[in-house]
Amino acid sequence: MKGGARVVWVIGEKGMLGTEVSLALEKAEIEHIGSDLDVDITNGAALNAFAEGKAIKWMVNCAAYTAVDRAEDESELCRRLNVDGAAEVAKLAGRVGARLIHVSTDYVFDGNGRRPYTEDDETNPTGVYGRTKRDGELEVLKNCKNSYILRSSWLYGKYGNNFVHTMIKLMQKQDIISVVNDQQGSPTWAHDFAQLIIMLIKKEHKSDGTLYGIYHFCNGGGVSRYDFAKEIYKQSRELGILTKECTITPCATEGYPAKARRPAYSCLDHTKIKTALNIKVSDWNVSLRTFLSIGNYNNI
Ligand SMILES: NC(=O)c1ccc[n+]([C@@H]2O[C@H](COP(=O)([O-])OP(=O)(O)OC[C@H]3O[C@@H](n4cnc5c(N)ncnc54)[C@H](OP(=O)(O)O)[C@@H]3O)[C@@H](O)[C@H]2O)c1
Incomplete structure (x- = not known):
């Protein structure tokens, strides 16, 4: 824990986003604690016991069942989480009386x-993962x-x-890879998302709670x-991360069988958060370059 006025509890602190949020809190010198599988979110008593005696002002829930395809076979487990x-x-x-930031997904939409x-x-999710995330949102709003x-x-x-990690590894190994060209979305660097969470936590709150919501x-x-x-290929070549050539060819989702149906279109409009916090947000290709530039791929 670092000194500061607020205690933030990062739940799912060892996951991709939870790790970034914990690091961002550390850097911002905001007092924080964390838990992961050691405090099972499906066990109310365990959550209560962990919170006991701690002045928790914020909870950031990054814990989730995130295996989109496996969820189709493990719907009960996915729903439980x-x-x-x-x-x-x-x-x-x-x-x-803590403020809760609960993380959800574009997969709550059907993609039409x-x-x-x-x-x-x-919302109109098409798979188990998206349905459970949508139902989780409803529970959060209710409780x-x-x-x-x-x-x-x-x-x-x-x-x-x-995806970035997987693509670079494939491009290192193979001379040609096929990637679906009929799914469109908004790539997001977890580091940028973590910074957004810090900004939200730092923002002064109106007592009437008008900022709360989706x-x-x-x-x-x-x-x-x-x-x-x-x-990813172009930037990785320019930055010297990829030292060999690879051809990338487009293919259709139907030629790439997966258990769960992904939304064909899931770009999100982020105007509301930009206005609420008065912030600018980097375009996806700019953030990708920053991510690749700061040496995240030294070990591949
Ligand atoms: N990844 C994406 O592309 C994406 C896109 C949009 C939204 N999201 C949302 O963003 C959030 C974070 O995603 P992420 O990619 O960072 O997920 P992640 O890497 O899978 O992290 C989730 C963390 O929660 C832990 N966890 C699992 N079951 C738990 C339990 N019962 N109690 C406590 N902790 C538990 C996991 O541990 P184990 O790994 O050991 O199971 C893992 O450390 C999720 O809500 C996800 O739905 C993700």
Whole structure:
């Protein structure tokens, strides 16, 4: 713990986003604690015991069941974490009067849209993961009035398996790779998302709680997975991360069988959070370059 006025509890601190949030809190010198599998979010008593005697002002819930395809076969487990776990976390936040930031996903939408989804658009998830995340959001809103639901999309970062990591590894190994060109979304650097969470925590709150609610956060712009992969390749070559050539070819989702159906279009409109916090957000290709430039790929 570092000295400061607020105690923030990062739940799921060892995951891709949770790690970035913990590091960002450390850097901002905001007092924080963390838990992961050691405090099972589906176990209300364990959550209560961990919170006992601690002055918790904020809870940031990054813990979730995130294996989108496996969820189709493990729907009960996925629901237990993403719905019951979210409910337990929200109940505790409500009981101790903490502000809750609960992280959610673009997969709550069906992907039939043709313009970036706003917070007012209807959810209509198409798979187990998205359904449980949507139901988890409802539990949070029901059980904690001081809550933010932050939906993000296509997260990548240093501390977990993700698309950027997978693409660079494949490009290192293979001379040709195929990437789907009929799924479009907004890639988001987990580090940028963590900074957003810090800004939210630092922002003074109005006593009437008018800031609480659902928000979208992603890097600016939208791109297909195929064009995202091409940009990863281009930047990795320019930065000397990739020393060999690789050809990237487009393919259709139906030629790339996966258990869960992904939304074909899941770009998020982040106007609401930009206005609420008065911030600028980097475009996805700018953040990608920063991510790749700061040496995240030395060990590949
Ligand atoms: N990754 C994306 O592209 C993406 C996009 C949009 C939104 N999101 C959302 O962003 C959030 C963070 O995602 P992420 O990619 O950082 O996920 P992640 O890397 O899978 O991290 C989740 C963490 O929660 C832990 N956990 C699992 N079950 C738990 C339990 N019962 N109690 C306590 N902790 C538990 C996991 O441990 P184990 O790993 O050991 O199971 C892991 O450390 C999630 O809410 C996700 O839905 C992710």
